[in-house]
Structures are given as structure tokens and as C-alpha cells.
Amino acid sequence: MFPDLTRDDVFRLETRRLWLRWTRLADAQAIVRLAGEKSVADMTAHIPHPYTPQDAERFIFAARQSNADGQGLQLAITPKGRPNALIGMVGITPGSEKGQPTLGYWLGTPSWGQGYATEAVRALIDAFFAYGDEMELRASTRVINPTSRRVLEKCGFAYQGTGLVEFPARGGFYPADEFRLDRRAWESLKSWGHTGLVREPAYEAEPVLELAS
Numbered sequence: 634m635f636p637d638l639t640r641d642d643v644f645r646l647e648t649r650r651l652w653l654r655w656t657r658l659a660d661a662q663a664i665v666r667l668a669g670e671k672s673v674a675d676m677t678a679h680i681p682h683p684y685t686p687q688d689a690e691r692f693i694f695a696a697r698q699s700n701a702d703g704q705g706l707q708l709a710i711t712p713k714g715r716p717n718a719l720i721g722m723v724g725i726t727p728g729s730e731k732g733q734p735t736l737g738y739w740l741g742t743p744s745w746g747q748g749y750a751t752e753a754v755r756a757l758i759d760a761f762f763a764y765g766d767e768m769e770l771r772a773s774t775r776v777i778n779p780t781s782r783r784v785l786e787k788c789g790f791a792y793q794g795t796g797l798v799e800f801p802a803r804g805g806f807y808p809a810d811e812f813r814l815d816r817r818a819w820e821s822l823k824s825w826g827h828t829g830l831v832r833e834p835a836y837e838a839e840p841v842l843e844l845a846s
């Protein structure tokens with residue numbers, strides 16, 4: 634799914650406020666503390682609750698393995714200039730259903746409400762379409778998660794419908810809204826700023842010549 638470029642653990646994405654980098658064993662403590670909060674885990678398909686250090690280590694090894702073989706790209710979200718301070722994760726993995734590339738993300742509660750998830754997701758979407766040749770990306774959110782739904786909408790995802798989606802760490806199937814972003818829609822969004830409305834300079838009336846009487 635991902636090319637050689639992203640398969641090396643020095644790979645990093647930079648945004649205005651963030652660095653997204655491969656996760657590493659030293660992140661385990663932060664992941665346990667942040668992903669271990671029930672309000673975070675409950676909205677996700679794969680984060681168990683309670684969350685143990687062994688769970689975090691297993692996750693980190695699996696994420697690094699899938700990054701290395703190009704089957705996915707899971708990146709730690711860190712503030713720019715402070716790469717050791719993990720605040721969340723964002724990733725694309727082959728979905729359980731037909732292996733379709735699927736987006737997932739979470740942020741620790743201290744970082745909510747500042748636009749970080751949108752910023753991180755946009756960067757990963759750009760990398761996904763710019764570096765790979767897949768045609769579409771999927772995502773789903775529990776119907777009780779309007780914040781996540783809003784993140785997807787701001788990133789250009791289109792709502793596909795509501796159905797029962799498996800959340801293995803929650804122990805079953807839950808009603809979830811399903812979304813999709815295809816390559817053409819992403820290309821269109823990326824070029825919108827260059828091809829859109831041209832703002833004419835404000836019309837300035839010709840000065841009226843005052844005729845001497």
C-alpha cells in the first residue's frame with residue numbers, strides 16, 4: 634500500500650504544528666496513559682480497556698512491522714520540535730473488510746479541541762494519495778461520535794451510510810457511520826484553492842471631473 638519512502642523509520646511528515654513519525658518502544662508509557670482513558674478507547678475498534686503496557690508494546694511492534702513492509706502507515710502525533718512527546722496516533726491499515734485501506738486516529742484528552750486531529754489526518758491523507766497508488770480510503774465512526782465525524786467531513790470524506798461495524802476491542806458490532814474519500818475527490822480538494830473564485834479588486838469609481846463654471 635505504501636512505497637519504500639515510508640518504510641524507513643526515519644520517515645516523517647511535517648505539518649504547521651506537528652511532526653508525525655514512526656512509533657517506538659519509548660512511546661509505550663504515553664500510549665498506555667493516553668489511549669488507556671476510557672473516553673478514548675470506547676470510540677475505537679482496536680484499543681482495549683483497560684490498556685496494559687504489554688498491549689502498548691504489542692501495538693508498537695505491529696505498527697512498526699506494518700510500516701516496514703508497506704502494508705500500512707501508523708504514525709505517532711507529536712508537537713513540532715518535541716518528537717518525544719506523543720499526543721496521539723494516526724494510521725492507515727488494510728481494513729478487516731476486503732483489505733480496503735482504512736483510516737484510524739486518536740488523541741489524548743489534553744490535546745482535544747485544538748484542530749490537531751484534522752491537521753494530522755490531512756497530512757496522512759496527502760501522503761497516502763501522493764506516495765501510493767490506491768484509489769480510495771475508508772473510515773468509520775461510532776454514531777455516538779460526532780467529533781470524529783466532523784474531523785472526517787473537514788478532511789473531505791463523504792458519508793456512505795450507517796451500518797453495523799465490528800469493533801473487536803469493544804466485543805462486537807456497533808452502529809457506525811461509514812465514510813469514503815476517493816482519489817479524484819482528494820485531487821479536486823487539493824486544487825480548489827488554485828482554480829476557484831477569482832476576487833476582482835474592489836471597483837473604484839472614476840473620479841468625476843468638476844467642470845469650472
Ligand SMILES: CC(C)(COP(=O)(O)OP(=O)(O)OC[C@H]1O[C@@H](n2cnc3c(N)ncnc32)[C@H](O)[C@@H]1OP(=O)(O)O)[C@@H](O)C(=O)NCCC(=O)NCCS
Nearest residue numbers: 673676738739740745746747748749750751779780781783
Ligand atoms: C476524535 C478526536 C481524534 C478529535 O480530535 P480533535 O483534535 O479534538 O479534533 P479537531 O479539533 O481537529 O476537530 C474536531 C471538530 O469536531 C467539532 N466537535 C467537537 N465536539 C463536537 C460535538 N459534540 N458535535 C459536533 N462537532 C463537535 C469541533 O468543533 C471541531 O470542528 P470545527 O473545527 O469545525 O469546529 C478526539 O476527540 C479523540 O481522540 N476521540 C477519541 C478517539 C476517537 O474518537 N477516535 C476516532 C475513532 S473513529
